Amino acid sequence: MKTRNLLGAMILSGAIPTLATPFEACPDTAFLIQDKYAQLYAIQLSTGFYEQAAPAEWTDMKLNALAFNVHDQYLYAYNDDLRAIVKIDANYRTEILFPANLPDLDFIAGDIAVSENAYYVYRKGSDEGLYRISLDPQAADYLQATQVITGKAFELDIFDLSFHPYDGMAYTVDKDGELWKINVSNGDVSNIGNIGVNGYFGGTYFDNNGHLYVADNSDGYIYRVDTQQLLPKAELFSYGPSSNNNDGARCPFAPVNVSETPDTDFGSAPDSYGTSFGNNGARHGRGDGTLFLGEGVNYEPDAYLEGGAVAAEENDGVAFINNIAPYRYTYFEVTASAKGELNIWGDWNQNGVFDEGEHVISDKSIDAGKHLLHFKAPKETLLGETWLRVRLSSPDHVTATGGVADGEVEDYKVTVEAADTLTTYYPGAKRNATLAFEDNWPLAGDYDMNDVVIKYNIKTVTVADNIASIRIKGHVAAMGASYHNGFAFRIPGLPTNAINILASTLTVNGILQPYSPIEPERADATAIIASDLHDYVTSGEACKFYRTENGCGSGIQMEFQLDIPVIGTIKADDIDAFPFDPFLFATEGFKRNYVFGEAPGRRFEIHLKDKAPTEAFQQNFFGRGDDASDPGRGEYFANANGMPWALNIPYDWDHPVEYMDIKWAYPQFHENVTSGGANRKGWYKKANALTKNTFRK
Structure with missing residues (x-):
């Protein structure tokens, strides 16, 4: 038993805290324990965004088998060092419960049943297995541990398990991707099939529709599995945190959706491309708010599909310099707010989905700023209108659908033209350049460049x-x-x-x-x-x-x-x-x-x-x-x-207010001109402006 942590000291002194604040009824937050000495995080399954829930120094215990109890609205976990159950309230205060008859084992998987107030924990091994611990204070076997099934009868490489919200069964996925259903009342174990991916699934969760979510420790990918299907298959749902020690829990009656306060960005292509949340559409959480395409990002409660009643957001991250044609380079300028990974797909066969072979820009690392890039559409590309999807995110290897914790997605409706037809835009498709004149030529005038x-x-x-x-x-x-x-x-x-x-x-x-x-x-x-x-x-x-x-x-x-x-x-x-x-x-x-x-x-x-x-x-x-x-x-x-009376700026530029010399609105302008354009090339950018001296509505 460790005595160097606060909980251990309190236990030894007999000062066991009393909890008073359960979590709100069935929160839709998913909880995740990571690290050797447990840290508790809240995770949005919809995007994979996660942040620390409990204070950084809330405990230095080793915890595993995290579970949410729908019967009392508390979190529970198993502590290896104390061989005890740790009960966690909404303020992240903890209480230690010592079950009787529990073998001296390190349990790594567990959950609390929906049909009964009982905690089930599992450890692989012929001498281990699945154990039941009653958490019902009114029951005669309160905090009594009993073995449900031996490790000889049920020995799998699993790292978490979760109870279905309605059928009373526990579900788990082993490292080979086999989906298992456990009847905890009699110990029957049945294999449902392989979900198509393998990994170390340390966090598992259910939602109110009976979908099982499994998170792979190695890369943080979160997969969704419809357990009601005859042959359930994993669908990549979002990109969560990776760790060598994950364990998750959530209320199984809660839906998995985006926040009621919009903090998620969606695309705008037709839903066949995977756009709306209900269709596992491409979506990006707010993250820390620093990564996006263009000048900013709009957040929505769900996708505003093309042709819908509400217009899609203004796409300002990509400006096409020329049109798209089969087997010819298309040049475009992309603007990123911060360093990220750029991915672009095109529906070249116009079948309404982004197929695996239609990924034209893959994990292109770009820094903050503007970048001139290009791609080449395949020879077989069909002529006519189609869609492109552009995603910028911190994680790499993203697909055309699913959730990401930060960044932005922009969908573009484009026209593919014949190979001998070249359409060129200045400064880019759907972008404006700015002309600014001082009309007092040949006198200098007030040089506010807004005549x-x-x-x-x-x-x-x-x-x-x-x-x-x-x-x-x-x-x-x-x-x-x-x-x-x-x-x-x-x-x-x-x-x-x-x-x-x-x-x-x-x-x-x-x-x-x-x-x-x-x-x-x-x-x-x-x-x-x-x-x-x-x-x-x-x-x-x-x-x-x-x-x-x-x-x-x-x-x-x-x-x-x-x-x-x-x-x-x-x-x-x-x-x-x-x-x-x-x-x-x-x-x-x-x-x-x-x-x-x-x-x-x-x-x-x-x-x-x-x-x-x-x-x-x-x-x-x-x-x-x-x-x-x-x-x-x-x-x-x-x-x-060398000062001109007319300026062309290849961007949407904010002009100076009346009678304000341009040098007071853009202090770097004069150095740029007198150097022949060699210095201060970005003088006209908003970041280099004294905005109090530029026009605002």
């Missing part, structure tokens, strides 16, 4: 290496400008005579405009999105400008979509790289700053740094005011320090 802010996305379709169509979608996100500005996109390298001008369309706020947006008589295709942005957005009665002052967060007022079909044979590599050439121009009839002295109209343009203007631009405007352009050297629209 015109536009969020946009570009999609190009190439067939047999020739550009077939271009689509640009976007919206005006802010306008801190008093000047009247037009906005346009030029596509250098794409001649105007190589596009179908009449079939080129502009849609504004869902309304198809009754004219072609293509500007005539330009060498390169140039589309006018708006001749005056003031025609589309207003600041609001209480605001001076549109969405540049905090508290002036009106809804988006102008959304646009530009579609340009290409009829000529133009190689995709011959046109300018993304983002092409977006620019501002002056609205006809409205004056600018004093540098011009008259309304410059279409002759005035502001382009991204080192982008040449169109033919409409008046060349002698260069060099006026603070402008330091040198067309002979290919230098345009920057001052002597």
Whole structure:
């Protein structure tokens, strides 16, 4: 008997504590004992997430055969050193019970019956076996131990057992995966069959539907077994903690489900893919809250299936750079909040499930940040719409279904196109880049870079290496400008005579405009999105400008979509790289700053740094005011320090508030510009912003 722990000292002194607080009636928590000197944990079987329940120093006893008693709502365990039963209350106080007639054995498996208040413990060996200990204080045999079946008749490599909630039988799985049923009233033992997996199943649990859950000590995998099936098979259910010493218990009348307070993330694909909880869908617990895809994660009570009444969560972890085609690389950017394991599946044969051979990214370890990755779909991939599943988690070797303690799952509906068709997105499918203009060119102005802010996305379709169509979608996100500005996109390298001008369309706020947006008589295709942005957005009665002052967060007022079909044979590599050439121009009839002295109209343009203007631009405007352009050297629209009047940021960027110089919103910006982009490359990220100086609704 050990005397170095508090319990041992209390026992020797005769000071046995009296318990007063049973657990709540049939808690749905599963309990787990680990480590040589027992530590008690609470585990969510649905995701495998576990955390310490009892205080770290609650005991230094060796405990095993953990059991939950539905008759009094206490936990019980067997102590090898004391050869005694340890009763545990809801506050993790303990009481020692000494049974009579119990042999000097170390019992490693046990549970408390549902049909009677009796504790059954087991030890493998010809001289050991299964023993019954009454826990009913009113019974004549209270705390009396009797042997139910000898080890000679029942000798199995088992490490835990559990009682079914309704049939009165105890169930266990041996290390070879054989499922056994034990009639504890007469000692009959019957083999039900092999569940298809083997292991050291140190924790077993039942739920109110008669499902048996078995946890493998070696890897922590938790399997679910429907004991009512004729040939029960194990289904990988979640990924729990591994240990060389596990033992579990829970109330068998409690359901296994996700928390009533949503702290689980689900996918959104149709349920044939294993999406909802009822279908053992892919799901991720909150964990410590630090691991997810994209900018954050939404938690749900269950999956919001595609096409359901509630929309699926916004997927922001993966941006596809080009489309998917059979036996061709698909490039994509994935954003992780922390280090984790990335897994991706694609339903290439479109049979509504993720088959074993459809795992295209397997256990790819990635750190926090953005990563450009790729995969190749098989040659046999069918054309048309299908689904991808993306999972990021701390555990590796996850499957397309089942629960994980942390991370996130995102399901993507994608279209597989013919191998000679390439669809390319900038900055990625369902992501926006940001254009920010200081419209006081060629004067520096207040340099808050919010005079015109536009969020946009570009999609190009190439067939047999020739550009077939271009689509640009976007919206005006802010306008801190008093000047009247037009906005346009030029596509250098794409001649105007190589596009179908009449079939080129502009849609504004869902309304198809009754004219072609293509500007005539330009060498390169140039589309006018708006001749005056003031025609589309207003600041609001209480605001001076549109969405540049905090508290002036009106809804988006102008959304646009530009579609340009290409009829000529133009190689995709011959046109300018993304983002092409977006620019501002002056609205006809409205004056600018004093540098011009008259309304410059279409002759005035502001382009991204080192982008040449169109033919409409008046060349002698260069060099006026603070402008330091040198067309002979290919230098345009920057001052002597290299500061631009227009920025393109390939992310959804938070612009500075009104009259706030960008350096006070993004302190690393100036160093990035003056170093020619070599330093502080991530200056625009939210983590590097002074958010008090950026726009918030």
